[in-house]
Amino acid sequence: MSKSLQAIRGMNDILPEQTPLWRYFESTVARLLDNYGYKQIRMPIVEFTELFKRSIGEVTDIVEKEMYTFEDRNGDSLTLRPEGTAACVRAVLEHGLTGGGQPQKLWYIGPMFRHERPQKGRYRQFHQIGLEVFNLDGPDIDAELIVLTWRLWGLLGIRDAVKLELNSLGTSESRGRYRVALVEYLLAHVDKLDEDSRRRLTTNPLRVLDTKNADTQAVLVDAPKMADYLDDESRIHFEGLKARLDAAGIPYVINPKLVRGLDYYSKTVFEWVTDKLGAQGTVCAGGRYDGLVEQMGGKPTTGVGFAMGIERLILLLETLEQVPEEISRQVDVYLCAFGEAAELAALALSEKVRDQLPNLRLQINAGAGSFKSQFKKADKSGALYALILGDDELAQQVIGFKPLRGQGEQQNIAFDALAAHLATCVVQG
Ligand code: ATP
Ligand code: MG
Secondary structure, eight states, rough: GGGSSSSSOOOOOOOTHHHHHHHHHHHHHHHHHHHHTEEEOOOOOEHHHHHHHHHTTTTIIIIIIEEEEOOOOOSOOOEEEEEHHHHHHHHHHHTTTTGGGEEEEEEEEEEEEEEOOBBBBBBEEEEEEEEEEEOSHHHHHHHHHHHHHHHHHHHHOOOOGGEEEEEEOOOOOHHHHHHHHHHHHHTGGGGOOOOOHHHHHHOOOOGGGGGGOOOHHHHHTSOOOGGGGGGHHHHHHHHHHHHHHHHTTTTOEEOOOOOOOSTTTTEEEEEEESSSSTOOOOEEEEEETTHHHHHHSSSSSOOOEEEEHHHHHHHHHHTOOOOOOGGGOSSEEEEEEEEHHHHHHHHHHHHHHHOOOOTTOEEEOOSOHHHHHHHHHHTTOOEEEEEEHHHHHHHEEEEEEEEEESOOOOOEEGGGGGHHHHHHSSSOO
């Protein structure tokens, strides 16, 4: 195929054989979030570039080098959203959803775009499910976010493969004090730092903490600890969160180096990580961002949220072989009809059956074909039963009912009794 007809590198098609797993994942999450009282919000995929610069921060990886930014025909600078929080805050402010201090528990799902180096678990178009909670400032809601993800891991059968890492960044004041101490310490060892970290020393020094460079890591061993700089308010908040996680029986490890990539976090930050996916091990990450709404021009409004990467979680389900068998079967019954008269009768009959059994997954053979070829297709469809309508059956107003997976004998069922019969043998979704 010519180059122009290929998908863009790092932007993947999700093929029909993969969509059942995606839909299973998405519907499991959606049901769970309904049950916890979260409401879905849908934002556009494109926003003014300014929105991301102001919210994510000018000196983050995302804004510095990962955004898909372009001018539209009016000369406005637009950007394909690299994450969901900024647009969600924009929408909440624009529509007054948090006016008067009203709490909101929201979630969204959709594609995000970052110009990164594509590799397993890292793509240029990827998908997130995100949650954002506004105007609830206690550790109880931080705990709820973590508890419900823990429940999700349980539903998906991947609990044993993920680990919760937790840290507190404090308020912006205490973080500021810590930053000063950290920079002072790092400047004293600047000759041992890698180039990236040296650059970050002036732009975003906390990011030095999550360096992958071994020499810099060695320098960090004796660096000042964020925990020693936490203000009382943040400390109490963090203790409250830990107490709730303990009460709920959710294991976690404190990772003092967890700082997160975005500028806007405060107090709680957390990541769910797995060692089953190689380098791209973070499947879900988030934290509190109490200053963000104000920074974006709103009234003081607290916020806390997280986003999970759908591709990584799908990869994890596949790696751990936690793909439920039944999700790939998309047909209950396959109808084979032979000859024009039988085809007409089959169509009318199946529409009647669909009226009575709206959830029945009934596929009618298309394109005619011999007995042998239709049967082969019936089998390949994964259906549990085949229905067979030829001239003989038509004359008697019956249809052949044949179990395809070895559950009993073939029999003839009267047209009017078909829906009732199918209702007894096909589990209705
Ligand atoms: P990473 O450190 O892996 O780059 P991040 O800190 O940039 O992640 P967030 O912005 O917090 O990621 O996004 C939340 C989640 O979205 C991540 O934990 C990950 O599961 C997923 N994610 C982020 N970037 C990508 C990507 N390029 N491809 C696939 N999934 C991604
Ligand atoms: Mg990243």
